[in-house]
Amino acid sequence: MGQIKVSKCPIEGLYVIEPAVHGDSRGYFMETYNQKDMEEAGLTMKFVQDNQSCSTKGVLRGLHFQKEFPQGKLVRVIKGTVFDVAVDLRSGSETYGKWFGIELSEENKKQFYISEGFAHGFLVLSDVAEFCYKVTDFYHPGDEGGLAWNDPEIGIEWPQLKGEYQGTASARGYTLEDGTALNLSDKDQKWAQLKDTFKF
Template sequence: MGQIQVEKNAGGIEGLCVITPTVHGDSRGYFMETYNQKDMEEAGLTMQFVQDNQSASSKGVLRGLHFQKQYPQGKLVRVIKGCVFDVAVDLRENSQTYGKWFGVELSEENKKQFYIPEGFAHGFLVLSDTAEFCYKCTDFYHPNDEGGLAWNDPEIGIVWPKLTGSYNGTPSGDGYSLDDGTKLLLSDKDQLWKGLKDTFHFA
């Protein structure tokens, strides 16, 4: 019996999948399968994973939007502590939904997973005090292969929840904060990415 429910083509974007596991719980706690190759294959998800990663971030941290140029990675992502808003942007040149985005809240409470295939940019915003983020990858990480897009590119138009501020023409986080006053935190690198049209000339 399968232990997952899969919402395919989430947000109308081919390939994106939101996966909800079956949780077996009682007064003592809970148990769930976080990955089962047979169940994934029965759901039509036949990718193979070669690397697992984990990160920790504080509230207000926004990571992204990242992609790999020559060695694209499919990613199966989930949150084991806290809550994030996770986003994928379609960068497949011939896709009917090129440049479109979809976001989903991932948390330790809802235990949802999000599969983002190769050819997408990915990022997330931490909504809880801290968040621990885990993901499986279909290819190894190549440190010199990373690209990125401005998280606030108005052409993409991501609506980040609980985030307030006005676009000032740059990807800087200056002037942005969560609704409780927590300032938006970005890495130096993530404040330098350009928008879709300036990154991909066929856009």
């Protein structure tokens, strides 16, 4: 090993992965994924699909999960900056309902691995963000679940976000510090709170 640094997070099943970056005056090179290095670090998951999305500032995607076909996700940002969040939905877990968040950016090149059994989402802090992630199971239409991004019982501290909770997952009244309106899909504004959400 030596090409990656793997750090455990305060919640079991979450890992921050930092690849070795080799740079000079011409630019840089890094391995974004090496199965051997991951296995030597104790991460033996198998990925079946790569996804990529592009979002503008103020977009919040999440919090998402699949119920019957849960996905582990290895996420990173190749352009811009996001604040990435995972919430533990594993029944019987000592950290059920707890969250962990990390800033991912093209500058820090950090990756975040989220095991099965978590809800996941992110908020875009830069003008544009391109977000890439590997998953351990395929997308299954009709199997998606979600959790309200602003549930006060969970209390996620989204950076730069201003606004007061009004009893729903609506984006109405929320802005970033520079005045950019929070932007959620219609679906993401209708997810239930933790007490009414699916448990793994």
